[in-house]
Amino acid sequence: MTLHQISSFAKGQWVAPGDGARPIRSAITGAEIARAGNDRLDFAGMLAFARETGGPALRAMTFHDRARMLKALALYLNEHKQAMYDLAYDTGATKADSFIDIDGGIGTVFVFASKGRREMPDDRVHVDGAIEQLSRNGTFLGMHVCTPLQGAAIHINAFNFPVWGMLEKLAPTLLAGVPAIVKPATASCQVAQACVRLIDQSGILPRGAVQMIAGGTGDLLDHVGSQDVISFTGSAQTALRLRSRENILREAVRFVAEQDSLNASILGPDVEPGTAEFDLFVKEAHREMTVKAGQKCTAIRRIVAPENRVGAVIEALSARLEETVIGDPRDTTTRMGALVSVSQKNDVLDKVRLFRREAELVSGNPDAFQVRGADARAGAFLPPMLFHCAEPDRAERIHDTEAFGPVSTVMGYRDLDHALAIANRGQGSLVASVITASGEVARAAVLGAGAFHGRLYFNNAASMRESTGHGSPLPHMTHGGPGRAGGGEEMGGVRGVMHYMQRTAVQGSPDILSAVGNTWVPGAAGLSPPAHPFTRRFGALRIGETIVTDAREVTLDDIEHFARFTGDTFYAHMDEAAAAANPFFPGRVAHGYLLLSFAAGLFVEPNPGPVLANTGLDGLRFLKPVVPGDSIRVRLTVRRKTPRTDEYGEVRWHVALTNQDDEAVAEYELLTMVAI
Numbered sequence: 172m173t174l175h176q177i178s179s180f181a182k183g184q185w186v187a188p189g190d191g192a193r194p195i196r197s198a199i200t201g202a203e204i205a206r207a208g209n210d211r212l213d214f215a216g217m218l219a220f221a222r223e224t225g226g227p228a229l230r231a232m233t234f235h236d237r238a239r240m241l242k243a244l245a246l247y248l249n250e251h252k253q254a255m256y257d258l259a260y261d262t263g264a265t266k267a268d269s270f271i272d273i274d275g276g277i278g279t280v281f282v283f284a285s286k287g288r289r290e291m292p293d294d295r296v297h298v299d300g301a302i303e304q305l306s307r308n309g310t311f312l313g314m315h316v317c318t319p320l321q322g323a324a325i326h327i328n329a330f331n332f333p334v335w336g337m338l339e340k341l342a343p344t345l346l347a348g349v350p351a352i353v354k355p356a357t358a359s360c361q362v363a364q365a366c367v368r369l370i371d372q373s374g375i376l377p378r379g380a381v382q383m384i385a386g387g388t389g390d391l392l393d394h395v396g397s398q399d400v401i402s403f404t405g406s407a408q409t410a411l412r413l414r415s416r417e418n419i420l421r422e423a424v425r426f427v428a429e430q431d432s433l434n435a436s437i438l439g440p441d442v443e444p445g446t447a448e449f450d451l452f453v454k455e456a457h458r459e460m461t462v463k464a465g466q467k468c469t470a471i472r473r474i475v476a477p478e479n480r481v482g483a484v485i486e487a488l489s490a491r492l493e494e495t496v497i498g499d500p501r502d503t504t505t506r507m508g509a510l511v512s513v514s515q516k517n518d519v520l521d522k523v524r525l526f527r528r529e530a531e532l533v534s535g536n537p538d539a540f541q542v543r544g545a546d547a548r549a550g551a552f553l554p555p556m557l558f559h560c561a562e563p564d565r566a567e568r569i570h571d572t573e574a575f576g577p578v579s580t581v582m583g584y585r586d587l588d589h590a591l592a593i594a595n596r597g598q599g600s601l602v603a604s605v606i607t608a609s610g611e612v613a614r615a616a617v618l619g620a621g622a623f624h625g626r627l628y629f630n631n632a633a634s635m636r637e638s639t640g641h642g643s644p645l646p647h648m649t650h651g652g653p654g655r656a657g658g659g660e661e662m663g664g665v666r667g668v669m670h671y672m673q674r675t676a677v678q679g680s681p682d683i684l685s686a687v688g689n690t691w692v693p694g695a696a697g698l699s700p701p702a703h704p705f706t707r708r709f710g711a712l713r714i715g716e717t718i719v720t721d722a723r724e725v726t727l728d729d730i731e732h733f734a735r736f737t738g739d740t741f742y743a744h745m746d747e748a749a750a751a752a753n754p755f756f757p758g759r760v761a762h763g764y765l766l767l768s769f770a771a772g773l774f775v776e777p778n779p780g781p782v783l784a785n786t787g788l789d790g791l792r793f794l795k796p797v798v799p800g801d802s803i804r805v806r807l808t809v810r811r812k813t814p815r816t817d818e819y820g821e822v823r824w825h826v827a828l829t830n831q832d833d834e835a836v837a838e839y840e841l842l843t844m845v846a847i
Contacts, residue, residue: 176207177364180382195358242285252274268463275335292689330466347672402659430656434471439612447631459579459642461492465578485557485581540554645662731745743756773803803828
């Protein structure tokens with residue numbers, strides 16, 4: 172058998188293992204298959220290379236440039252992923268396990284690429300939130316902007332998902348414009364290295380955007396500073412040791428942690444055996460115990476059911492567990508493969524011995540179980556082990572110790588408050604699930620347990636066919652949790668990107684804020700266009716281009732015609748006495764939507780041109796009633812431009828309606844698609 176040498180990728184070069192190299196053993200056979208590690212890596216030089224080469228190259232790109240880069244990378248990895256699949260078997264992963272890891276990781280990159288194009292500007296400054304008026308007349312304003320940190324991200328990843336765990340951190344980091352040094356867990360680093368080799372071979376990322384350490388981090392963390400970010404996944408003990416380093420505390424280095432999590436799943440008090448929800452509860456528990464051999468940070472560790480249904484849950488779940496085929500992950504009939512290493516297997520067995528003091532093992536004997544196609548003793552195999560804790564209120568280890576493998580414990584609750592109290596005994600987790608058809612139960616769970624969980628997953632017969640499962644973090648949603656779970660939020664769409672950016676409060680005049688954010692701010696000077704803006708293509712339009720229309724009188728006939736034509740005969744438009752009795756109106760007033768229609772008639776250029784479609788409006792506010800005899804005019808300004816495809820982009824127009832006294836009567840943002 173060829174012994175693979177797992178190289179590091181440092182300063183743009185592949186560096187073979189050297190001093191300090193450690194053996195990597197097959198989870199299936201226990202035989203040594205590779206070596207990784209090099210204590211002579213120039214860790215300070217790697218940080219400098221990231222900061223001085225990768226960082227400037229990434230920051231020179233816009234968010235959309237980086238999003239397109241991520242999409243291209245995801246497409247490339249998707250075309251070459253088989254190399255990662257081939258290596259993953261020796262980590263104990265079945266093909267289905269690797270699909271979650273490899274395809275799930277690539278899918279996460281696709282999501283961040285999409286969100287970068289849809290939710291962030293084609294610019295290098297991200298405006299966060301609305302403008303704050305800091306003065307009476309609006310000449311002094313404030314806004315928050317986000318810009319990339321000018322350091323490097325250090326990603327210290329866990330062994331269980333060598334690809335997804337790496338890519339779900341890399342995608343928001345690169346989208347933010349920050350280079351990364353990734354450190355995969357040594358036990359499965361051959362799979363992570365295969366992914367980094369593909370990234371390097373693709374030539375898609377700028378030089379210095381990604382580096383990789385195979386083996387230990389040496390003195391790397393002694394060189395981090397305030398512009399760097401550490402994102403860690405692993406045990407709480409290791410996280411505490413790392414984040415307590417003197418220079419990390421002194422420099423206030425950002426430390427994002429995703430660590431131990433004793434996740435719970437609660438069977439709702441409304442669910443009876445024999446129902447679709449009961450079967451779903453058992454199915455989810457079985458899946459979370461056996462996928463990746465239970466080596467998932469989101470796996471269900473505590474199964475919480477009404478006391479009178481504990482027996483039914485144990486019976487149904489034990490039956491499914493006993494049918495689970497354990498074996499060589501390369502065998503297509505295998506349902507559960509091995510743990511990542513014999514060392515990890517022994518760690519789980521140590522935890523199991525602790526659990527036996529508080530709970531009874533009701534399914535799965537680690538001393539006698541069948542393994543198909545492999546040697547159970549030589550490899551890192553274990554059976555799924557189900558415990559029953561009859562007194563969860565008196566137990567300790569069940570609620571504070573995570574056996575990171577195919578282990579879970581069933582316990583009973585008296586009422587919903589008791590169930591939530593049990594779930595909260597974990598002192599913070601990534602996810603808790605509640606299987607219920609009751610909205611009241613769901614709301615009570617959010618109020619009673621939301622503070623202890625990063626994600627609450629509710630499922631029932633109505634959503635089960637399309638739900639993604641208790642244990643599936645999605646890049647759109649926050650992945651992290653309070654307390655024991657680390658207090659981090661690794662993903663969550665653009666929220667995850669913000670970990671690698673600095674939010675800065677910017678104060679100044681409307682013109683200054685418009686220039687900084689590349690978005691026109693009300694009150695800033697307008698630009699005179701050479702022709703009607705609707706006749707100008709996307710690329711020709713300039714931020715701040717403004718036209719002011721002629722005025723139009725609103726008559727009583729207009730109001731009555733609009734009411735009859737649309738059927739909107741609300742009394743404020745048709746009954747003088749009733750309207751006058753309303754504290755908001757002086758008498759009969761024009762329909763708000765009549766004003767919008769008249770506004771469009773005032774500013775629209777009717778002939779065919781580059782404006783392709785009106786796709787909606789945002790932030791509509793009616794500010795002052797318009798009565799018969801008033802006149803309105805419109806100020807139309809190019810507020811923001813965002814490319815959408817190679818053929819068209821989105822233009823946001825600020826639309827302000829004023830009356831004959833120059834008083835504001837309405838304002839909104841109009842969205843149009845304009846040809847490039």
